[in-house]
Amino acid sequence: MTKLKGPVAIVTGAAGGIGRAIADKFTNEGYAVVWVDIDFSQIEKRKSLLENADAQHLFLEGNLEDISFLQAIVDQSMAKWGQIDVLVNNAAWRKPESLTNTSLEDWNRTLAVNITAPAFLSKFVAKALLLKKKNCVFVNMSSIMAHMASGYATAYTVCKGAVESLTYELAALYGPHGFRAVALRPGSVATSLSTDYTDPDGENISHAILAEIEGRTPLGRSANPKEIAEAVFWLSSPQASFITATTLDIDGGLLRNFNSYALKKRLKPNEF
Template structure:
């Protein structure tokens, strides 16, 4: 197993991509802290992991609340004596054209993605810098970290911003044996994406089938969604990579939607 006795914190891990990564990490021997705004859902994910022989704990975590994030990391360290991997995965979406987007909605999206990632980073680094072996930060970006799409201004801006944070962590963390990398998925059929389909259909005046075919997947090489398993596999590779040869990078998994 590739992550035997490693300790990982994953935010937004009660469902979707975060849950898929948590389950994969647990199968690879990691102790996984499943952090989510929805504690009941986090506990359900933990119960499933434990039922399959894994080790996990549930944390109620609003990633925009500094005290809550700090307390979550402190609990992980107290119970498991360290933190090896932290994944800033929590995210939300808001579909609206810029001219009618409210400042409150703009700030809400950026707060979860950017402020949340910063707070998780800060708390994780304070622990990882104390450890002789360092650690690993992984940020959940998007193809929208590289490209823009209409109606998604705050999401696109936030995902672009995560690139800068990731690269800065890679620079600052190197002397402490901390690596940082970013995953940039294409469209994965999570609840977040499922909600976008009717929203974009209404905003663009087209059918939901057309949103999938002509908006979401039109630039892929095969018209396929990226899968939860694809992203979990990539997250495992980044966490298990043995050296700083792989740090400060953004890895795109998008069925060829974006090629770099």
């Protein structure tokens, strides 16, 4: 077992975007980090930039659809350090398809990665820690789409609603043992996951969708992944020790805004 200098955090989908920002944040705060992703080439690039990579980090490549891989994440983390302090269920997969055009294969894969994996990875972490009379914080990544349906990402939207319910279940089940469970509900975030929207002619219209969302966001922009990472870290820290069974909106005010600022300016040009 490797000598440990600080707490341990597992981050799924850690190779890029929000996941990489989260893993970097925990690393910078002195955590040992388990970097989990299906794309090992990107993890290897990150590994080359980290000091004491082998001692303070664990890099695991695998498919979260594979239940045995979920168990291996926990087993290898515990074998290396004997503890897990934070589990961040961040990884996501989706196709921007309505229910009308969603295949059963894509539906099942979306559910496997976005809700089954967080549920069973949390289960396996809890089981391992309870044997040692330890606990951790579960941090689950939801989305504003759980409460603002688009109509064109049905399976993903369903999963994000389910992730919030899972969070409350984890808090109720494991809270008496000292576990906490929280979720984050980001709005628009500047990552590659938001750049693959195409119309029937194959034209990428992601910029138009982004402009529409930012035009309805009171702060007038998308979030930087680092802003999401800061919130994840704070919610998992001792400073948030009495926060559990809840979801934090981190959307620049989008969820609470009624209509676009273009319309507001037409109505009240001197006020907006």
